[in-house]
Amino acid sequence: MSLNIKLLVLVFGVLFFFVLLFSLRNKSMKPFYSALWMAITLFMLSLVVFEKAYKSIATLLGIEDASFLVIVSLISFLLLYVLHLSVKISEMSDRIQELISFVSILENKLRKSSEIKKK
């Protein structure tokens, strides 16, 4: 890995780490997602620190260029993460639908009881 790329990864990793700390402070993310992104940040930073270890793993797997291993790992992770978010969105949309139904039925009941009171 050239020095320029190392610097770039380091800068992004540190920046990411601070953004994450900021969101933890504001409690804008659930602990599960914070832990997930923390792991990613550490992974990014480890690329610079443990470069040789990644090269050894790549050689073991028969991959000539260690950067391919990193790229493939990151893309796979992101795809899995997007899949997880799709499942969560579907669950959320179900819950929103239930709330919509509940609110409209409740509003109907309240309206009817207030009409009865008026009479």
Add this chain to the structure above:
Amino acid sequence: MKILTVISNYNEEESIFATIQDILKNKSIETDILVIDNSSTDGSVQIVKELGIDYLIHPVNTGGSSGVIKTAFAYAYYHDYDIYCHMDGDNQHLASELIKIVGPLLKDKCIDIVTGSRYINKEGFQSTFIRRVTIFFFSKMISLITKSKFTDITSGFIAYNKKAIKFFATNFKHEIESITQLSLVAYDAGLKRLDVPVLMKRRSGGVSEFNIQNAIKFPIYNFISFIGTIIKRV
């Protein structure tokens, strides 16, 4: 026997009056009427209020008829109805034919869902060519998978008995985005269904939900549902 007729409404200002009047004039069955409005932006809700008909208003649009059906099941279940009939607010269904979809439920306790199909006798308004082809194709596919005869999988003229109401009110999930998917889930749940011939009129006003966007979405979504159903059985 408590019967509920639900009219789904989304911007049906031009036809909701005629739809309600048609049901009010119909004496073939005794039914409560409920309009479920999917957050309309026109004056249709005001018309419903002036007619003195009971109504529910979704605080936000749920993006399709499935949201209205989900609310209808919840309402029918909560109010302990024996039969729930669904009609669209576009005045394409005839209230005089409500008895055709309710009748089999009253006579045969083994039947849980009755669908009014315009493609059995092939009378009345038959919809556009593209829609007919799509409906035919998916009706055949769903019939093949379920080994049960489906003739009009997008029909919005359906009656459900108490067992079906309970099932859908407590099991309705995101996998059901259309009537077709609902039919598949119903079949998987062991609910018995029947198609009966009905007449359908041409839309007198307003804009149909069936546009180019839905024409593309409908086959894709249904195809995915079919795959899901097949995988479940393997």
